Amino acid sequence: QVQLRESGPGRVKPSQTLSLTCAVSGAYISSGDHYWSWVRQPAGKGLEWLGRIYASGSAHYNPSLRSRLTLSVDTSKNHFSLKLTSMTSADTGVYYCARVGGVGSTFLEIWGQGTMVTVSS
Amino acid sequence: QSVLTQPPSASGSPGQSVTISCTGTSSDVGAYNYVSWYQKYPGKAPKLMIYEVTERPSGVPDRFSGSKSGNTASLTVSGLQAEDEADYFCLSYAGSHNFVFGGGTKVTVL
Numbered sequence: 325q326v327q328l329r330e331s332g333p334g335r336v337k338p339s340q341t342l343s344l345t346c347a348v349s350g351a352y353i354s355s356g357d358h359y360w361s362w363v364r365q366p367a368g369k370g371l372e373w374l375g376r377i378y379a380s381g382s383a384h385y386n387p388s389l390r391s392r393l394t395l396s397v398d399t400s401k402n403h404f405s406l407k408l409t410s411m412t413s414a415d416t417g418v419y420y421c422a423r424v425g426g427v428g429s430t431f432l433e434i435w436g437q438g439t440m441v442t443v444s445s
Numbered sequence: 446q447s448v449l450t451q452p453p454s455a456s457g458s459p460g461q462s463v464t465i466s467c468t469g470t471s472s473d474v475g476a477y478n479y480v481s482w483y484q485k486y487p488g489k490a491p492k493l494m495i496y497e498v499t500e501r502p503s504g505v506p507d508r509f510s511g512s513k514s515g516n517t518a519s520l521t522v523s524g525l526q527a528e529d530e531a532d533y534f535c536l537s538y539a540g541s542h543n544f545v546f547g548g549g550t551k552v553t554v555l
Contacts, residue, residue: 363491363546371483371491371534386540422539430538431481431496433447438490 328421328436335442342408346436347401347423354399361432362395362406362444365388366417376424377404399419416443448533449474449547456553457525465550467518467535473545475516479538481512482520482530485549486491491534495520530554 325416333345346360353360362374375385376393385393389408408415419438422432457463467474467482474480478498485528493502495511498518508523518537520554522529535547 371485371536373536373544373546376542411541412501429496430477430479430544431493431504431536432483432491433493434495435490435492441549 326423326434328423328434330419330421330436330439331414332439332441334435334440336411336445337445338412338443340411342406342411342415342441344419344421344439344441345365345403346407347403348423349402351423352399353402353404355379355395357428358426359429360397361422361424363418363420363422363432364415365420365438366414369417372445374406374419378427411419413435416441448545449537450541451533451535451550452545453548454551454553456555457522458548458555459525459527462521462523463525463552464519464521465533465535467520467537467547469518469537469539471516473516473537473539474513474518476540477538478513480511480513481495481520481536482509483534483536484529485534486531494533496516497555527542527554 327349334432346359356379359376361376377383383395392409394407418438422437423434425433482483482495485491534549
């Protein structure tokens with residue numbers, strides 16, 4: 325059974341950088357069978373696709389966040405990560421990691437439970 | 446502001462059907478058969494309900510179905526049940542390795 329679990333600081337100060345990690349169990353990122361994605365839900369709003377990364381480290385980003393967002397992968401630890409710089413209150417929300425259905429797929433088939441991130445001084 | 450437009454709410458009585466629309470453009474919904482739908486309960490992770498416009502993952506009841514016409518995709522829930530009360534989001538491939546969500550629709554079972 326494939327499971328994803330997000331971890332992170334819970335709270336960051338304005339202008340700081342958010343770092344989140346998604347640990348994968350029950351599957352190996354190194355298999356190269358899937359892309360791995362990040363999605364967020366700002367407080368009281370809808371879902372927003374942030375980006376996706378492949379086992380090789382090749383990543384694709386939401387154009388609106390491209391200048392602030394970096395995705396990375398560590399196949400030895402079987403996890404992938406997100407860094408979002410210059411955090412503001414608009415970045416407050418729940419962040420989810422998810423597995424894409426398969427290389428060439430466009431749907432998010434397995435999701436983590438999400439982690440709440442609050443931007444506050 | 447979400448790129449894909451969904452009605453904020455929809456409702457129906459138990460046993461009835463409800464259809465949720467997801468309107469995009471000829472660059473996303475209209476260009477690709479890559480629309481997926483997600484069910485989300487408050488405080489829970491989203492769950493994939495439909496992918497590639499009409500396909501249903503194993504385990505999803507056949508009461509859930511998807512379709513597309515032009516730039517608008519739709520999710521229909523037939524035979525509404527109390528457990529179907531949730532938020533539903535559409536997601537579309539938008540080309541150039543980019544994806545866009547709809548704003549979400551809250552379905553209420555009356």
